[in-house]
Amino acid sequence: MPVSMRFSFRLRLLLTFWFVIVFVQWMPIQYYSRTLRRDLLDEEENKAIRQLHLVHWLLIQRNGFPDGERFNEWLTELGEQLQVRITYMATGGRIIADSQVAFADIPGMENHANRPEIVAARGQEVGSSIRYSGTVNKELFYVATSVAGLDKVPAGVVRLALPFSPIRARLDHLYQALYGLMALMLIATAALSYIITRRLQHSIAPLMRAAEAIGTGDFSQRVRIVASRELVPLADSLNRMAELIRTHIHRITAEKRQLEAILNGMRNGVMLLDVRGRVHTFNQALRNMVPSMTHIVGRRPLEVVMSPELQEACDHVLQDNSDVGAVHSLQISLEWQRFYDVNIVRVQDRHEGLGAIVVLHDISELKRLERVRKDFVSNVSHELRTPLTSIKGYSEALLSGGDQDRDTMRSFLQLILKNADHMASIISDLLKLARLEAKREQIQLVDVNPVDALTAAWKLCTPLAQGRKVQLQQQLPAEGLLVRVDFGQLVQVFRNLLENAVRYSPANEAVIVSHQVVGDWVTFSVRDLGPGIPGQEQHRIFERFYRVETVRGKEGGSTGLGLAICRHIINNHGGRIWLESFTGGETRGSTFFFTVPVAVPKEAGEP
Numbered sequence: 001m002p003v004s005m006r007f008s009f010r011l012r013l014l015l016t017f018w019f020v021i022v023f024v025q026w027m028p029i030q031y032y033s034r035t036l037r038r039d040l041l042d043e044e045e046n047k048a049i050r051q052l053h054l055v056h057w058l059l060i061q062r063n064g065f066p067d068g069e070r071f072n073e074w075l076t077e078l079g080e081q082l083q084v085r086i087t088y089m090a091t092g093g094r095i096i097a098d099s100q101v102a103f104a105d106i107p108g109m110e111n112h113a114n115r116p117e118i119v120a121a122r123g124q125e126v127g128s129s130i131r132y133s134g135t136v137n138k139e140l141f142y143v144a145t146s147v148a149g150l151d152k153v154p155a156g157v158v159r160l161a162l163p164f165s166p167i168r169a170r171l172d173h174l175y176q177a178l179y180g181l182m183a184l185m186l187i188a189t190a191a192l193s194y195i196i197t198r199r200l201q202h203s204i205a206p207l208m209r210a211a212e213a214i215g216t217g218d219f220s221q222r223v224r225i226v227a228s229r230e231l232v233p234l235a236d237s238l239n240r241m242a243e244l245i246r247t248h249i250h251r252i253t254a255e256k257r258q259l260e261a262i263l264n265g266m267r268n269g270v271m272l273l274d275v276r277g278r279v280h281t282f283n284q285a286l287r288n289m290v291p292s293m294t295h296i297v298g299r300r301p302l303e304v305v306m307s308p309e310l311q312e313a314c315d316h317v318l319q320d321n322s323d324v325g326a327v328h329s330l331q332i333s334l335e336w337q338r339f340y341d342v343n344i345v346r347v348q349d350r351h352e353g354l355g356a357i358v359v360l361h362d363i364s365e366l367k368r369l370e371r372v373r374k375d376f377v378s379n380v381s382h383e384l385r386t387p388l389t390s391i392k393g394y395s396e397a398l399l400s401g402g403d404q405d406r407d408t409m410r411s412f413l414q415l416i417l418k419n420a421d422h423m424a425s426i427i428s429d430l431l432k433l434a435r436l437e438a439k440r441e442q443i444q445l446v447d448v449n450p451v452d453a454l455t456a457a458w459k460l461c462t463p464l465a466q467g468r469k470v471q472l473q474q475q476l477p478a479e480g481l482l483v484r485v486d487f488g489q490l491v492q493v494f495r496n497l498l499e500n501a502v503r504y505s506p507a508n509e510a511v512i513v514s515h516q517v518v519g520d521w522v523t524f525s526v527r528d529l530g531p532g533i534p535g536q537e538q539h540r541i542f543e544r545f546y547r548v549e550t551v552r553g554k555e556g557g558s559t560g561l562g563l564a565i566c567r568h569i570i571n572n573h574g575g576r577i578w579l580e581s582f583t584g585g586e587t588r589g590s591t592f593f594f595t596v597p598v599a600v601p602k603e604a605g606e607p
Contacts, residue, residue, distance in 0.1 A: 017189035021182070029178050036174055044162070048143045049126055051082055052160045056145055059158065064151020071153055072097040072106065085140070085161035088147070090154045093118065112159075117142040121157050130164055139164040207238060214242050258354070269340075269360035271301065274353050277318050279304060289360065301358065307332040310342060310358075317344045318355050331363070339367045384426065387419035430561065443486045443572060447599040450483055450490065450524065451476050454513060457494035461502055465511075470502045473510040481515070482599035483522055489569045490596070496562035497526040497592050504530035504590075520598050521575065527591040533581040541579055542567045570594045 055078065065071040071088070079086045079099030086099040093113025095106050112118055120127025121144040128143045144159035210223045222242065223235040258272065258281060269286035271279050279299050289305070290296070296304055302311035309332050317328050328344040341361040347354040394412040451474070458465075458472050465472070483490070494513075501511040505528045512527040533541060544564045570577045575595035582588055 014190055014193040017193055018186055021185050021189060026182075029182065040174075044141060045128055045143070048084075048128070048141060048160055048162050051084060051162075052126065052143045052145055052158070055082070055086060055158060055160065056147060059147060059150065062150070065153060067152065068096060068106075069103045072099075072103040075099045082160075087112075087159045087161065088153070088156060089113075089118070089159070090156040096153065096156065115142070115144075115159075117144040117159060118157055121145050121159075133161065207235060210235075210238055210242070214238075214245065220246075268362070271304070271358040271360075273301070273314065273318070273355040273358065275318070275355040277301070277314060277355060280354065286360065289362075305332070305334065305340075305360070307334065313342070313344055314356060314358060317346050320346075337364065337367075338362070339364045384423060387423045390419045391416050426561070443489065445484050446487060447482045448485050448487045448490060449479065450481060450515070450522070451478060453485075453487060453490040454494050456491045457498055460495050461498045464499060465502045468502055468505065469507045470505045471510045472498070473512045475512070475514040481517070481522070483596045484599045485573055485596050489573075493566045493569050493594060494526075496566050497594075500562060500592075501526055501528035501530075501590075504528055506530065517598065521595045522598055523593055523595050525591050525593045527589060529589040532588055532590055533579065535581075538579050538581060542577070566592075566594065570596070573597065 058078065062074070065074065075086045075088065075097045076099045084099075086097075087095065088097045089095050089112050093111040093115075095101075095109040095112060097103070098106060098109070101109065116129040116131070117127040120129070126143055126145050128141070130139070130141050132138070133140045140161040141164045142159060142161050144157050147156055147158050149155035206223050220242075222239050266283055266285065269289050270283045271286055272281045274280045277300060279296050279301070282296055286304075287296070293304065300311065301314050302308065309330060313328055313330050325346065325348055330342050330344075331339065332342055333339050339362075341363050343359045343361070344356055345359075346356045394416050398409060398412055454474055454476065498511060498513075505511060509529045512525075514525050514527075516523045516525075542563045544561055567577050573596055575597070577592065577594040579590060579592055581590035
């Protein structure tokens with residue numbers, strides 16, 4: 001048994017003992033301590049009252065004093081004899097005499113009319129209280145009674161003050177005795193719990209050794225001797241468990257072989273079918289392919305993957321006994337444009353009820369890249385054919401030798417030059433994109449103020465913006481914000497995003513550029529209020545030549561490569577670029593976001 005478990009059980013046993021003791025003893029102790037305290041206080045109060053009556057009687061017997069000083073001396077002598085403090089005060093609370101205060105200091109004493117014992121003495125025979133005295137700096141027990149007037153002594157109240165410390169000492173001694181008894185009982189129960197747990201540990205030691213041996217794989221271990229008769233049923237259960245484990249170990253070995261078959265295809269989705277064509281087991285990759293299905297085991301492949309071709313192939317492999325071990329391959333397509341390359345192999349050893357292994361390899365990305373390649377070829381052909389057709393047509397018109405005047409010829413040549421420039425721009429962007437993809441474009445990382453890059457990009461976009469009456473609204477700080485980028489490439493990113501925003505913004509609207517600093521990165525956003533981009537098209541917007549013709553229309557002057565170039569530039573800087581767009585309701589427009597690293601502050605003395 002681990003030390004922590006022994007300590008925990010011992011602690012629980014000890015706390016149980018202590019709870020019982022406190023529950024059984026606490027109430028009687030409280031009752032008797034309060035009773036004894038009350039009796040002791042009553043005894044001391046009766047003693048003080050007797051002394052008070054004695055003083056009262058002596059005052060009556062004396063029946064007057066020549067003057068106040070003589071009265072104070074008499075009280076001082078009497079207080080010394082009785083070992084108490086005696087105070088006499090007039091009815092209004094003014095002190096007349098005090099056994100522990102010099103007669104000359106008595107006029108300076110405060111009025112005692114509101115003292116609890118004085119107030120009580122006016123309404124009953126004797127008043128009493130226990131409180132701290134500021135005059136003698138002690139806790140005192142006070143008793144007081146009213147006195148009729150004497151010769152040259154006005155009527156008032158006589159009060160006795162006894163030290164309360166002896167009484168408190170007796171009470172403290174009583175409490176110490178009671179709580180000491182309880183502490184002794186708690187210590188005794190602690191020792192008793194220790195003895196009990198030690199004996200219990202000794203009794204279960206053979207059971208622990210047997211359990212540890214079984215846990216390490218020694219299923220022949222048995223419990224032969226048990227020190228306590230109460231633990232015999234537990235020992236018998238442990239022996240039966242060891243026997244059952246040994247009989248089931250062979251079944252565990254067979255299941256291990258099944259798991260090894262699954263592990264061989266862990267990177268792909270794997271289904272292990274039984275001889276009936278039902279799913280016997282599967283791996284996590286297959287679970288990720290069908291996250292909405294809660295139960296897979298026991299289902300047919302068609303119920304797991306909605307593909308009749310896959311079900312037909314599985315049935316064929318399970319029923320055909322001639323091609324055991326042969327690999328049957330096919331490709332299937334599922335919803336959301338998911339494509340899988342499927343391999344089905346029939347299990348040769350079928351005595352365990354296994355039928356076939358189905359491995360699904362996701363080739364959706366390969367299909368997407370193939371589609372992108374085809375679209376790229378089609379788009380680049382279209383982009384180059386349009387200006388070439390114009391160049392060819394106007395060139396043929398010039399060579400035909402017709403009656404063109406000088407202005408017409410100049411117009412034709414300008415159109416030829418414009419289309420040639422557009423083709424050169426396409427080829428230049430293609431070469432730039434190729435260099436960025438191959439990472440052959442050199443990056444000169446410097447600390448750049450993004451406002452400078454934005455200003456340079458906007459100057460290049462100004463002619464287009466003036467023609468469409470679009471303004472720039474930038475919310476970047478003039479200074480204090482530096483990013484670590486290639487200045488020219490940052491200008492290229494801003495320019496491409498601004499040109500797109502200006503091209504698709506309505507007239508008299510503004511393009512908004514803002515930023516947000518999060519940790520070591522700055523996120524820039526370029527927002528336009530155009531028609532937006534449908535959600536199903538947004539994941540392809542950064543592909544080469546891709547356009548959303550039905551929503552944004554075809555705008556002249558663009559090569560269709562700007563967003564692809566932006567994506568590669570930002571990726572080469574370690575950041576990311578994405579789009580948020582809305583096409584309906586009150587919210588409209590598109591916002592392009594990209595991140596670049598913040599410039600690290602330089603230490604003092606660095607260049």
